[in-house]
Amino acid sequence: MEFLLFLIILFILFILIEKLLRKWLRVEKKKISETSGKNVDRWGRGIILLIFLCSLPFLNIEDTNVIKWYWISYLTLLVGFQSFIQWKYLKNSKEYVISLICLMIGLIIICNIYYFI
Template sequence: MKFIVILAVLLLLFYVLEKLINKFLGVEKKKISDTPGKKIDQWGRGIILVIFLTILWSTVNNDSIFIKKLFWMSYLILLGGFQAVLEYIYLKNTKQYITTVIMVIVTLIFIFNMELFIDL
């Protein structure tokens, strides 16, 4: 029950943080799927997913919390970085990629310090 409450609070905090960052930077949220980069986005996300699903098999069997955190952090960095690069290329004249980078960094900080919030 504690985990569900913490997860709900974190999702709410991430939502509010994203809205505040967008308002501060004056970002009007747009989708990459409305640009010519739609296919690149779909293929890139698919390739990243397949790579990490194959690596997930060996990660699940490992007892080390550090390895599991490293797996999720590297997945987040690769996926968030890919999204930020596509936003930078295809969503010109917006600063939406800055919001993406900030949200990835905040999430990485949370994942790295997860033991402080959740008993593992």
């Protein structure tokens, strides 16, 4: 129950941070699905998800350090790919900057999650 409450607070925190960053950087929300990069985004996310799901059975689930690095690498690849696609297909937009800042915050939280719980 305590962990669920932590995740809810973390989710709300991310939403607030994103809204504040959008206001501070004056970035309008744009979607990749409205550009020609829609299929590239879908395929890329699908391939990253498939690779990480296929590697899951080979992990030692009991070792918390392995799981932590698994999530760090997954988050880095997924949001890094998302930022690259935003940079490539959303011209004249700073949408990728918000994604990269959220990536940094997410990595800091994942690295220190065992201190919060």
